[in-house]
Structures are given as structure tokens and as C-alpha cells.
Amino acid sequence: MLALVRGPVLAVVGLPLSILLFVLSLVSIALLPIGVGVISTPPTQLAVRWYANQRRRLVREWGGFEVPEPYQPWPRELRSGVVGQVERCVLLLKDPATWRDMAWLSADMTAGFVTALLPPLLPVNHQLTKAMLEPTREMLLAQRVEQLYETRHDAVDTSAAELRRIERDLHDGAQARLVAMGMSLGTIEALVERDPARAKQMIAQARENSAEALNELRDLVRGIHPPVLAERGLPDALRALALRMPVPVEEDIELPGRFDEPVESAVYFAVSELLTNAAKHAEAGKVWLDVLYAPAAGGGGSVIRVTVTDDGKGGASLEGGSGLGGVQRRLAQFDGALALSSPRGGPTMITLEVPAEPVTG
Structure with missing residues (x-):
């Protein structure tokens, strides 16, 4: 009919x-x-x-x-x-x-x-x-070549931006404190006999500067590859990330062990960006984080599938220079994908998939 x-x-x-x-x-x-x-x-x-x-x-x-x-x-x-x-x-x-x-x-x-x-x-x-x-088969091949070119270009851009961030953080943070501490030690050396009280005061300040420099270096290392991710794997790292969020995050994470380090790092920082966006921009009162290992939608392998949902104001977009667009480009380097549903007034649901296989042995 x-x-x-x-x-x-x-x-x-x-x-x-x-x-x-x-x-x-x-x-x-x-x-x-x-x-x-x-x-x-x-x-x-x-x-x-x-x-x-x-x-x-x-x-x-x-x-x-x-x-x-x-x-x-x-x-x-x-x-x-x-x-x-x-x-x-x-x-x-x-x-x-x-x-x-x-x-x-x-x-x-x-x-x-x-x-x-x-x-x-x-x-x-x-x-x-x-x-x-x-x-046609030739068209699919051309699309794949263009996609690989784009993802390689994005990978180079991301790496360059990360190197610039590390250099800036080192220059403005730990390096500046270490230089100041070196100058203080020179002054202390000159004061130790003439003004022991002042020298003792400056030694305390130098100790404080060294502790702050050490903390900044730890934060910098954590931004490159969080220790909890290296030591305990992706599930525990994501749970720790959820606990640090300023809004309540209800998490449900089911993953079978460890994955390749680059994949774990990509998923971790993608989730970090999504949770941060929900807390800072969506004005959300609650966030739900669901992570599982599942067969790929089109068959042929398995994926880590992450869904982040919030009850915020909605209106998120992948266009322009948004952080979500950056997440999407970084995931593409691993043949990953990101889907967004964010009507005005909310809720916002973001799903990402990254092909992955558990590491054995």
C-alpha cells in the first residue's frame, strides 16, 4: 500500500x-x-x-x-x-x-x-x-587518503600546541621560580655571616619556592600523562577525574583492563574536556558518565564508547573553534568519532567512540 x-x-x-x-x-x-x-x-x-x-x-x-x-x-x-x-x-x-x-x-x-x-x-x-x-571504491579510497591527511595535519598541530603550552608553563612557572631561588641562594651566601637572621629568613623563602616549583612540575607532568592513568589504568583515572569535578558526576565505567597508552590518554583527556565543559559552560546541576567496551556500530572490531550527559542549558556546538571541535579532531587521529545532541534548553548528550583492543600480557 x-x-x-x-x-x-x-x-x-x-x-x-x-x-x-x-x-x-x-x-x-x-x-x-x-x-x-x-x-x-x-x-x-x-x-x-x-x-x-x-x-x-x-x-x-x-x-x-x-x-x-x-x-x-x-x-x-x-x-x-x-x-x-x-x-x-x-x-x-x-x-x-x-x-x-x-x-x-x-x-x-x-x-x-x-x-x-x-x-x-x-x-x-x-x-x-x-x-x-x-x-565507488576509488572514491572511498580518496576519502580515506584525505581523512588521513587531515588527521595527520591535526596531529602535528596538536603536538605543536602542546609543546608550546609546556614551554610556556615551564618558562612562566617552574623556571621562573628556580631562577629566583638561584638568585636568593647567591644573596644568602653573602648574608650568612653579616646578617644570619636575614639569611635564615631567605632560606625559608627559598624552601617555599622550591616546594612550589616542584608542585608546578608535578602539575605539568600530570597534564601530559596523569600518574593515576599510568599506574592504575583508564577506569580508575576516569573515576578520579569525576571526583574532582565541581558538579556531581554519576559514573558507570566497565572496561576490560588496560589499553594502549595513546588510546587511554586520548580518551582520558577527551572525557576531561567534556566534564569541564559541562561544569563551566553548561551550568549543569548533574552529569552522567557512562563508559563501556562494545562492538563497533558498523561491525569490524570494538570500541571504547563514552557517553557524557548533563542537565544544563544545552546549545553546545562543534562549529568554529569550540573545545568540542578540538576533541573531535584529536579523536579522529585514532579513527575515533564524536556525536553531539544539545538542543537549546538541554539536555546535552555527547557520545564518543575510539577503536581499541585490550592489551594482553
Whole structure:
């Protein structure tokens, strides 16, 4: 019965849209030599991609088939708005998926229209759309290469930023205290015979400075790799982290032993960022932390899955230079992913997954 309704609706709505977008695309490309197409092609092709994505969604909802997007990722410069109109147009036209979309539009307004009109042939329309809109093996490989390039770039940026932070903390903290302590010791050496009382006072101050420098060095080391994480593993480290939060954190952590150190460190600092955000920015009264080891959603291995939920004001975003965006980029270095649900008014739920295997022996 559903096919009797879906088919005609798809045909009536899809035919004019497919014809319109196909004609606009041809005209825009034809106008490229005189420069007009440079302006009209990007918005036209983005409209085609939007329409193709809607049809991918229908294939998923009506036919149960997943049709991933085949488009090449936008370069970092384009996402930040630095790239001009000409470069944007060239990037779109160099993407093989653009031309597959064009071929699909021509097929959709002919064979697709006929199969949509005839209810028994509607499944053929889901299969045709899937075959023409899903990425080829070459596209998937290109996407993976681009993703690896991006994650390597992010890893280099993160490492450089971490080194700068360590240098700044050492320069402004422990190093400054140690230099001051060295100068004090020189003064004490000169005063020890002339003014023993003053020398004794300065020795006490130098002892206090050395203790503070030691604490700052410990804090610095803890920021690089927390001792509790190295000594007791990820579950205990996350529990200790939850206890230090200024808001109540209800935790449920089930992990089978130890994992590779880089993975444990990535998960630890990601959770630290999420809990800190909930406490500082979400105005949350309570936070729930759930951590488990589970099969990956798409099969093929297992993941550490972390869910952080808070009852705060919501409105969190991955856009711009947000801390959550930084967490997402750092997790991508381990093929990890982050999903966010944060409507205005709350609650906020953030789920992250990192592929991992327990360390044996």
C-alpha cells in the first residue's frame, strides 16, 4: 500500500526537481568560459548535492539501504572561508561525485520517473538510486587518503600546541621560580655571616619556592600523562577525574583492563574536556558518565564508547573553534568519532567512540 502512495509522490516531486537541477547545471557549466558559470556553478552544485542527499535519505528510510556520501572533503582553507569563488568552483568540478550526480539526474528524470510511477517497480528505483549515488571504491579510497591527511595535519598541530603550552608553563612557572631561588641562594651566601637572621629568613623563602616549583612540575607532568592513568589504568583515572569535578558526576565505567597508552590518554583527556565543559559552560546541576567496551556500530572490531550527559542549558556546538571541535579532531587521529545532541534548553548528550583492543600480557 505504501508503494501506491510513495511512487506517485516521488515521481511528481522528483521529475521537475531533477529536470530543473539538470538544466541549471548544464547551463552553469556552459557559461563557465564567459565567467558567469564561475558564480552560478557552486550554488547550483550544492543544491544538487542537497537533493541527492535527500534521495539517499529516502533510500535508507524506504529501502533500508545505507548510501554514504561520496563527496570529497572540503579542504581546510575552504571550510574556513579563505578560498575564493574560482577555487570553490574548480574543487566542485574536479570531484568525480559531481559528475556522478549529473548522470544520476539524467537517469532519475527518465528511468527513475517510470519506475516510480509503477508501484511494483518502486524497489528498482531504490536500487537505481543506490547504485548511482553511492561512492565507488576509488572514491572511498580518496576519502580515506584525505581523512588521513587531515588527521595527520591535526596531529602535528596538536603536538605543536602542546609543546608550546609546556614551554610556556615551564618558562612562566617552574623556571621562573628556580631562577629566583638561584638568585636568593647567591644573596644568602653573602648574608650568612653579616646578617644570619636575614639569611635564615631567605632560606625559608627559598624552601617555599622550591616546594612550589616542584608542585608546578608535578602539575605539568600530570597534564601530559596523569600518574593515576599510568599506574592504575583508564577506569580508575576516569573515576578520579569525576571526583574532582565541581558538579556531581554519576559514573558507570566497565572496561576490560588496560589499553594502549595513546588510546587511554586520548580518551582520558577527551572525557576531561567534556566534564569541564559541562561544569563551566553548561551550568549543569548533574552529569552522567557512562563508559563501556562494545562492538563497533558498523561491525569490524570494538570500541571504547563514552557517553557524557548533563542537565544544563544545552546549545553546545562543534562549529568554529569550540573545545568540542578540538576533541573531535584529536579523536579522529585514532579513527575515533564524536556525536553531539544539545538542543537549546538541554539536555546535552555527547557520545564518543575510539577503536581499541585490550592489551594482553
